[in-house]
Amino acid sequence: MTSSNLLFGIGCWRRLFIFLLILYKSNPGFAQVYLLKPDRIFDGEVMHEGWIVRIKGDKIEAVGPASSVSEAGAEIVDLKGTTLLPGLIEGHSHMFLHPYNETPWDDQVLKEARSLRTARATVHAQKTLLAGFTTVRDLGTEGAEYDDVGLKQAINQGVIPGPRMVVVTRALIASGSYGPKGFSPDIEVPQGAEEADGQDALIKAVRRQIGKGADAIKIYADYRWGLMAEARPTFTVDEIKLIVEVAKSSGRGVVAHASTAEGMRRAIVGGCETIEHGDAGTPEIFALMKQHGTALCPTLAAGDAIQQYRGWKKGQDPEPDRIKQKKITFRQALDAGVIICAGGDVGVFSHGDNARELDMMVDYGMKPLDVLRSATSTNADVFHLADRGRVKAGLLADLIAVEGDPTKLITDLHRVKAVMKGGSFYKR
Numbered sequence: 444m445t446s447s448n449l450l451f452g453i454g455c456w457r458r459l460f461i462f463l464l465i466l467y468k469s470n471p472g473f474a475q476v477y478l479l480k481p482d483r484i485f486d487g488e489v490m491h492e493g494w495i496v497r498i499k500g501d502k503i504e505a506v507g508p509a510s511s512v513s514e515a516g517a518e519i520v521d522l523k524g525t526t527l528l529p530g531l532i533e534g535h536s537h538m539f540l541h542p543y544n545e546t547p548w549d550d551q552v553l554k555e556a557r558s559l560r561t562a563r564a565t566v567h568a569q570k571t572l573l574a575g576f577t578t579v580r581d582l583g584t585e586g587a588e589y590d591d592v593g594l595k596q597a598i599n600q601g602v603i604p605g606p607r608m609v610v611v612t613r614a615l616i617a618s619g620s621y622g623p624k625g626f627s628p629d630i631e632v633p634q635g636a637e638e639a640d641g642q643d644a645l646i647k648a649v650r651r652q653i654g655k656g657a658d659a660i661k662i663y664a665d666y667r668w669g670l671m672a673e674a675r676p677t678f679t680v681d682e683i684k685l686i687v688e689v690a691k692s693s694g695r696g697v698v699a700h701a702s703t704a705e706g707m708r709r710a711i712v713g714g715c716e717t718i719e720h721g722d723a724g725t726p727e728i729f730a731l732m733k734q735h736g737t738a739l740c741p742t743l744a745a746g747d748a749i750q751q752y753r754g755w756k757k758g759q760d761p762e763p764d765r766i767k768q769k770k771i772t773f774r775q776a777l778d779a780g781v782i783i784c785a786g787g788d789v790g791v792f793s794h795g796d797n798a799r800e801l802d803m804m805v806d807y808g809m810k811p812l813d814v815l816r817s818a819t820s821t822n823a824d825v826f827h828l829a830d831r832g833r834v835k836a837g838l839l840a841d842l843i844a845v846e847g848d849p850t851k852l853i854t855d856l857h858r859v860k861a862v863m864k865g866g867s868f869y870k871r
Contacts, residue, residue, distance in 0.1 A: 474500035475866060478517035481527035481844055487820035487833030490850055496527065498840045501865040506834050520871075522844045525860055528815065529832050530577025530841035532822035533606070533797050534740045534786025535719055538564040538579070538594060539587040542792055544752045549623040552586035552635050560587050564594050568605030570795030573870050575859040577841040578607040580786065580826055582661050582698060582719065583614035585635045592656035604869055607841075609826060611698065612652045613637040614661040615645070615686065617677035620668050636663065645682060649689040660690045662715070664699040665706025676706045683713030696827065704728050711737050717784060717825060722746070722765075724772045729779035738782035738825045741773055743803040745788030773807045783809070784825055785818035798856040805853045812850050840866040
């Protein structure tokens with residue numbers, strides 16, 4: 444055989460191999476297999492040195508010591524120097540908001556077109572995912588109606604990159620209690636959430652939001668009524684119980700914004716699953732939360748950001764009273780054994796800087812290992828997300844790798860080297 448014939452034959456075989464490989468991978472039954480080799484794995488509960496994980500398709504196929512996990516047929520991904528952990532779960536975000544020092548909240552709600560807000564939200568979604576947060580619980584569009592449902596669909600359909608979303612659509616407020624405010628009483632001003640009061644109106648509003656795509660219902664159990672600057676409770680206990688009953692009949696939980704002790708109490712006894720903020724909680728209120736199994740999402744970073752927007756020079760000026768008080772109440776919640784979720788109220792500060800909340804949880808007294816649990820397995824459990832939050836065979840392959848060891852230095856969570864969602868790399 445001449446050399447030209449030999450080369451021709453090799454070329455044919457190569458083309459045939461490539462064709463068959465493409466055909467195989469285009470087959471619906473084909474699943475990409477990866478073997479991820481970090482220095483250690485945090486599985487959502489504890490750290491394991493020297494463990495590796497095998498991914499097949501969109502699921503975790505096996506995890507454990509290297510000797511126990513097969514390498515057969517897998518693409519090996521060397522993640523030396525990193526810690527692999529479940530994709531982080533953001534417990535309190537607002538994809539349709541951006542930092543208030545850029546544009547005040549009132550102006551975002553009243554002056555920004557929903558098309559503009561949606562365009563921003565697509566960028567926020569990508570930044571969130573690349574920061575290692577593969578799931579977000581987005582707690583209200585703040586005047587952007589049901590646009591979070593469309594954003595979630597665009598991500599799920601692969602139109603744009605972003606995290607998995609748990610959405611609440613418009614959220615519920617008692618009439619006269621929310622904002623924007625400060626306008627002539629002769630003018631009906633569009634609100635940042637849906638107003639509803641009393642039995643019939645509340646039942647209809649809850650059902651309508653669920654019908655439009657809400658995965659959970661959010662209420663404002665207290666807020667700054669009318670022209671007052673101080674928060675007061677809004678819904679009665681009976682109204683909250685009604686909201687919870689209607690939501691639960693559809694398999695959905697209720698989330699409560701509550702910063703006052705009485706607003707928190709009503710939300711707890713009314714059956715809400717999580718309390719957002721909890722700024723003025725007391726030892727008695729936190730004991731009640733512990734008794735009822737109600738979780739706290741403290742949103743430390745939002746309060747910190749707002750104080751800085753108001754002129755506080757962090758690290759130079761004395762701490763404002765609100766910061767001092769928040770540290771006290773957060774410690775009281777920890778001492779009471781309250782379940783702590785991780786959620787920063789992102790949107791008040793920049794999307795993609797979500798790990799700022801986790802830094803502050805450590806600064807305010809939590810152990811780094813407990814913070815990692817909050818941002819993974821605890822959030823998954825509280826939000827009823829049984830298919831994620833842990834590195835475990837059979838769960839979704841939502842994983843991240845960060846440089847260093849965040850159980851020793853929590854800020855290592857900012858050093859994201861790889862992001863995988865559903866078995867596909869978005870950062871590598």
